[in-house]
Amino acid sequence: MNYQQTVDYLYQHLPMFTRVGAVALKNDLHNTLELCNLLDNPQHKFKSIHIAGTNGKGSTSHMLAAILQQAGYKVGLYTSPHLQDFRERIRINGQMVPEKFVVEFVEQMQDAIAGIEPSFFELTVAMAFHYFALEQVDVAVIEVGLGGRLDSTNVITPELSVITNISYDHMHILGNTLPAIAAEKAGIIKAGVPVVIGETQPAVQSVFINKAAEMQAPIHFADQEWLVQESNLNPTHPGSGLQMQLLHKQQQQVKHITLGLSGQYQEKNIMTVLSAVKVLQHSGWNIPDAALHDGLLHVKKLTGLRGRWEVMGENPLLVMDVGHNEAGIKEIIQQLRHTRYQQLHIVTGFVKDKAVDAVLPLFPATATYYFTKAQIPRALDEHILAEMAAASGLKGHTYATVQEALQAAKQHAHKDDMILVCGSFFIVSEAM
CATH class of the missing domain: 3.90.190.20 (Mur ligase, C-terminal domain)
Incomplete structure (x- = not known):
């Protein structure tokens, strides 16, 4: 098969949530673990950052990847869905996975596909993890597909977990109340692994605090750490980006940020990203201020992020x-x-x-x-x-x-x- 035939095969033979809905979902991690096992468990061979949330998880993933890239790390990035090309889902330092790799991976996994009958997403996750392990990335930023607890990506033990926010989405799968949805997202919180929550939401705050306490995971609420003092968009040039001044409340430290994205709603994501970077720096990651500023300014060019205002x-x-x-x-x-x-x-x-x-x-x-x-x-x-x-x-x-x-x-x-x-x-x- 050539590349186009391979992608057509994936669409036609594997149930795909984005096309057919909930029938594509499995209610456990069994298939993902089986696929990873056949690939010698690549999910344990690279460091990772895991990002969940109802909105903003894609933007946040791309921003963190761009910052880490500018800090000199070799950075894998797994996101979904894609807009134009399947390969947008799997990148290293902004470069999409080669077509040749996709073709060879699917050919190699033909027997496993027949035996395990994975979903499109399960196979894609295994492909990404295998690619990141082979390419020996320093870190991979992994965006959750749907929910958290039972999402195929939830077979990693990350350096940091991030949950951007909680609102009503996919209620037929995740639950009809915000606490129920939050409980599913909180499923990515791992033992001893710090977690950053983007927004303090009274309806769900206790869900995260209790889960973090149970897992002995240090917890940070980004909007309790940062305050947006100024945020300006040039109304005559709507695509020119967002200029912000933020204050770290505890340290009284001011940051001036120019984001290469123009959605005013990115303010929330920026606070989440800044808290995540602080946690990583505290854990020993070398992320200079210049990398933070350059990564945010050039996020689209560095990571290929599209479709956000x-x-x-x-x-x-x-x-x-x-x-x-x-x-x-x-x-x-x-x-x-x-x-x-x-x-x-x-x-x-x-x-x-x-x-x-x-x-x-x-x-x-x-x-x-x-x-x-x-x-x-x-x-x-x-x-x-x-x-x-x-x-x-x-x-x-x-x-x-x-x-x-x-x-x-x-x-x-x-x-x-x-x-x-x-x-x-x-x-x-x-x-x-």
């Missing part, structure tokens, strides 16, 4: 953001308040298992909507979405494909208008 064009302003659940959409709406435009055009679509009825009332009624669907089995039909949206006072037209919807938005938008593409990774992926 990404400005794709001007006149009209075209922005794409992968925010897709209640908390993510709230952050996008907040960001719109910092953005100048005449009329707002929103290209959007969702997957069936999201709480779409909770998200739609958050959208502005004054925008013009282009309802569409991604070309995956999980996609919510655009006509059903339009009906649901109408109940929330949102008006627009339906389009069978994302490209048609985006084209229509471009035709209708004037140069002082704004086009926003959001709703799911898959909508943004197809729009790109």
Whole structure:
């Protein structure tokens, strides 16, 4: 098989959550451990940082990887899902895993695939760990796929665990209450391994404190350590990045940060990253201030991060953001308040298992909507979405494909208008 045939084989033969939903999930780590065992347990051959959370875990993973890279370490980065190329999921120092490695790995694992019948995600995790071990990375930043406790990535014992925040997402799998969801995410907290929690949330704070105490894991709440004193986005150049001044509350130390990402919602992630870096420095990692600043400034170039309030064009302003659940959409709406435009055009679509009825009332009624669907089995039909949206006072037209919807938005938008593409990774992926 060539590379494209190999990736097609993975999509067609292995159940993939992002395409088919919960039927792809296993409720234990058995398959991942079996695959790793066949590969001589690569998960024990490199140091790692494990990152969970409802929102922000992807951005936080990329920022930490960029900082460690600038500090001179050889850094593996495992994230999901991908936007354009499967290989985006597995990188070392920003470079995607070679096509040749993917092809040879899948060929090597043919018998194991037939015998174990892993999911797409389980096999991908094993592939990443095998690659990082063979390439002898100094550290790998590993983003949780879904939840934490039963996620395939949860076979590592990291140097540091990070949980960005908790909000409602994947309730049919993780539970219907914030404490239940938090308990699943807290499953990545390991014995004696420090954990950084991004946000102090009264509904779930005790879940993390109790789990950390049980595991004798030192716990840090980033927003109790840091205060954002200033945060500025250039409204005339929305893609120019975020400039921040932060104060470390205990040490009264001030940091001036320029982040190469322009979403105001990144403030929370920056505090999480700064607390994580402090813990790593305290544990003996050599991360100079220059590496911190350079990593954050050049995070997109260093790691290939995309789809976070990404400005794709001007006149009209075209922005794409992968925010897709209640908390993510709230952050996008907040960001719109910092953005100048005449009329707002929103290209959007969702997957069936999201709480779409909770998200739609958050959208502005004054925008013009282009309802569409991604070309995956999980996609919510655009006509059903339009009906649901109408109940929330949102008006627009339906389009069978994302490209048609985006084209229509471009035709209708004037140069002082704004086009926003959001709703799911898959909508943004197809729009790109």
